Amino acid sequence: METEVWRLPISATQRGKLISAGYTSLSSLSSVSTSLLARDLNITDSEAIEILRVVSGKNSVDGGHAIVKGGQSAWDMLHEEESMRRITTSCAELDNILGGGISCREVTEIGGVPGIGKTQLGIQLAVNVQIPPHCGGLEGKAIYIDTEGSFMVERVLQIAEAYIEDMAEYHRFLYKDSRASPVETQGKDILESIYYFRVCSYTEQIALINFLDKFVSEHKDVKLVIIDSVTFHFRQDFDDLALRTRVLSSMALKLMQLAKKFSLAVVLLNQVTTKYTEGSFQLSLALGDSWSHSCTNRVILYWNGNERYAYIDKSPSLRSASAPFSVTGRGIRNSDSSCKRSKLMHSSE
Known part of the structure; x- marks a missing residue:
């Protein structure tokens, strides 16, 4: 006998x-x-998405027995975590606290005040x-999803050209044999490997995130999705x-x-x-508690003096x-003070 709709955990x-x-x-x-x-029920697309998400969860239960997929041992999980691929930030100390860089297979939130370097890091x-x-x-x-219009292609080219120089230098170091092939990547190649989407409303953002699965299926070389910024609209x-919380939760689940x-x-x-807490105003990430559990890792960028x-x-x-960390003309780099500390250590040896 089919499970009746009245049993669904919806309003x-x-x-x-x-x-x-x-x-x-x-x-x-x-x-x-x-x-x-949405048309048949005279509701918004967001509400329809949420209903279908609940239905898909219920459909995984057949005759009262849950269909469990993907069971693995804790040992396998540890091995998977240790072998997880990461993307370097170009700052050694930042990479170090991140375990080697930004993790694949995870959602990482990076928050901070305007001008701290969030877009530069992205x-x-x-x-x-x-x-x-x-x-x-x-x-x-x-894939770079821009909700605020803060993506500057001239800045991307600047960072790309610095990247090409760094790769050429690394290549020379790695292959001291002068017969080794030089790096032939150009700034145009770097820019062509970044798919840019500009979204101007939360409905466009939801639609695009729903489309990402199909897009990445057709572009399997995509290894990074950036949303700048995720909560703006x-x-x-x-x-x-209440609806905002449900829509955000559904969006976060899709991204995970x-x-x-x-x-x-x-x-x-x-x-x-x-945020006003215990008699004083404090800075907190946008959307607060309703959003706080929507990512695997959270990194806060802040100023300490200059x-x-x-x-x-x-x-x-x-x-x-x-x-x-520092934001330089060449992009994200080690901080000036950490470079000075390193020089002092070497000079004292």
């Missing part, structure tokens, strides 16, 4: 609308599209994901906070599934807001730690 109003429209069983919802369901990662395997890279492509345009399915890194850049720092705020595998 009574939504259950009533489903039954009134003739959707009385899970099978009747198994092949319906989001737009058709652009650097979009370039660095293209580092070839023999140099320790992924030789992948990047949700802060500006949403009045219904995307990271796992295609073994790629998802990086969410986020803004900060002012120096930029990154802090591991949340991670299941990384310890809380801080590291300085």
Whole structure:
């Protein structure tokens, strides 16, 4: 006997609308599209997405017995974590606290005040994901989703040209034999490996994230997805906070599934807001508690005097730690103070 719609963990109003429209069983919802369901029930696409997500979860239960997939031992999980590929940030100390860089198969949120370097770091990662395997890279492509209009292609070219110079220098170091082939990558090649999307509303953002699975299936060399910034339109345009929470949760789930399915890194850049806590105003990441569990790792960028720092705020595998970094004309680099410390150490030896 089919599971009735009235058993679904959705609101009574939504259950009533489903039954009134003739959707009385899970099978009747198994092949319906989001737009058709939204039209039949006179609801938003976001609500239709959420209903279908709940239905797909219920469909994984057959006759009261859950169909469990992907069981693995804790030993396998440890091995998988240790062999996880990462994308360098071009800052050694920042890479160090990140366990080697930004992890694939995970969602990493990077937040901070305006001007701290979030977009600069995002652009650097979009370039660095293209580092070839023999140099320790992924030789992948990047998707850059811009919600604020902060992506500057001239700056991307600047960082790309610095990357090409660094790769040429590394190549000369690696192959001291002058007969070795030189690096022939050009700035145009780097820019052509970054797929850029500009979204101007939260509905466009949701639609694009729903489309990513198909896009990455057709472009399997994509190893990084960046959203800059992930919460911008949700802060500006949403009045219904309960609906906003549901839509954000659904979006976060899709991004986590995307990271796992295609073994790629998802990086969410986020803004900060002012929060009144215990008699004083404090900075916290935008959307606060409703968004706080939507990523695997969280990195906070902040100022300490005139120096930029990154802090591991949340991670299941990384310890809380801080590291300085610099934003230079060539991109993200080691901080000036850490370079000075290194020179002092060498001179004292």
